Amino acid sequence: MARYQFLIGASSSGSGKTTLTIGLLRAFKNRGLQVQPFKCGPDYIDTKFHELAAGKPSINLDLFLSSQEHVKQLYSTYTSGCDIALTEGVMGLFDGFDKWQGSGAHIAEVLDIPIILVLTPKSMAYSVAPILYGFKNFHKNISIAGVIFNMVNSDSHYRFLQDACNDVGIPALGRLPKNNDLEIPSRHLGLSIDSNLLLDEFAEKAGNFMEQHLPIDEILEMTRKSLTSPVLSKENAVSHRKVLKSAVATDEAFAFYYHENIEYLKKRGTVTFFSPMHDQELPDADFIYLPGGYPELYPDKLSENTSMLESIRRYVEQGGRLLAECGGMMYLSSCIADKTGKEYPMVNIFKQKASMEAMKLTLGYRQFTSNGICVKGHEFHYSSVSGNEESFITQYNAKGIPVDTKLLRYKNAIAGYTHIYWAEMDDLMRLFH
Known part of the structure; x- marks a missing residue:
């Protein structure tokens, strides 16, 4: 079972989850760590980005398409033997197919893994406090390990955000300034050699950017899981009547x-x-x-x-x-x-x-x-x-x-x-x- 496990969540789509995920996957890989990516929900494009960044296939975890037992079995299987298990959430943290059912928060609860939030506090400072308080307290069975602020260009702005985090009791895990060079290449690239090279170049830039601006060691320490023998759910029996x-x-x-x-x-x-x-x-x-x-x-x-x-x-x-x-x-x-x-x-x-x-x-x-x-x-x-x-x-x-x-x-x-x-x-x- 992976030593470090967490899910990247956000307040909404467009907050920077995918860029952060790609960057962390590559940063971990560049450190020589074995990292296993997962994607909450049915997306089959983000998983391609994950695979290029981490060097391993990304696995979909979806509570509408499959049962909780199946999700647990997949997670146990693919986290065995790796150092880090990183799951990218879907939309906002509590957005599911039926209220919060199937959301990133639901996946985190089922798998008992902590959540790192990424927020983009545009035109906002200390007012993030009640937002963070809501995410922390809305559901008692999830754990917010920390928050990363995206598109925050100044230390003075970040200090207001840190004050909010301190008062709510959620660790601030750094800020990412706006970076026009970190625009995810078009999803309509296809999967040619040229597009793969472009995506690999993006992953490398993103990985270096995360190393430069985020406390990677602290993030790992805060998401360390106690090492226990994984309990694999019973795998669905596949009919073998005919090859x-x-x-x-x-x-x-x-x-x-x-x-x-x-x-x-x-x-x-x-x-x-x-x-x-x-x-x-x-x-x-x-x-x-x-x-x-x-x-x-x-x-x-x-x-x-x-x-x-x-x-x-x-x-x-x-x-x-x-x-x-x-x-x-x-x-x-x-x-x-x-x-x-x-x-x-x-x-x-x-x-x-x-x-x-x-x-x-x-x-x-x-x-x-x-x-x-x-x-x-x-x-x-x-x-x-x-x-x-x-x-x-x-x-x-x-x-x-x-x-x-x-x-x-x-x-x-x-x-x-x-x-x-x-x-x-x-x-x-x-x-x-």
Whole structure:
């Protein structure tokens, strides 16, 4: 079990959680410490940033997508053998899918780990005192280990903030001045070698910045956990009735998947990775997974690879099992239209147009029941689809309200915008029954 464990929380999105997390991960790594990153919630982009900063896959901890037992089991498994376990929260500290359920505070309570707050006290000084008091006392089962103030440029401003911390009884753990060089690179970079180098450069800058301005040793000392033998929750039994040969799309256009989903497939059998952009045909498999990503950034290359398009069409027409999520679903459409409206032919399994015109954000948890199993996932996209009014099943949000998002099926191909979390399922293949 990790010697040091904590969760980075904030008052709201945009407070600097991700930059702070990336910077601390790299600072710890540069000190030669083994650091394991986690992400509270369903985000599959921040986890990529974490992995580049820490050198280890970041693991999602989500209390809507999975049970408390599953979250505890993941945390125990991945903190074994490392020095530091650092979890990035989601939105504001108490923002969950139902009041505070599923929030960063909820995760901290379930895992019994302390919280370090990051606050941006713009146009505010001693008035942070009642804010800090609220965070400290709102829920008795969480512990605020300290607070880091972001975008604080002067020592005089920081002294007011320190006074507030002293009166509330929360340690002040330093200030971070505004730094225009620490702007997280666009999330729409894709995952090319160039973008990875850019993100690595950002992580290095962030790590040096944290070392320069924060008391790293003090942060570690305040988050030290007593070393006890980890108690692993019982791992969900995976059905092994038949060895499953899985093939997972992974390249610049397709890379957004939950780490534990792939681990699940490995437990079921073999996993082969392939590239819809660069490979000529599908590998031998009896289950194909097309995850989300940025196909809209590479529509020309995807469209030009006609042998792969035909290979996937042939696989589906022959009854092969295929799951496509978000970008994967766009790839199975008749075409993808870029921002200008230019259309690029795609696999053409689903007779619809996927478009980046008139982009609009759609996001939220999703759930549905199929063949007697409850399926949960998350939707996050700016694109839209048109021309296909069919949906083989109704999806609901976290509160059980029906949503308009379609879930499509043709033979044994299932597709939709929802990124499904199946790592706790008994048998994913029951979806195709």
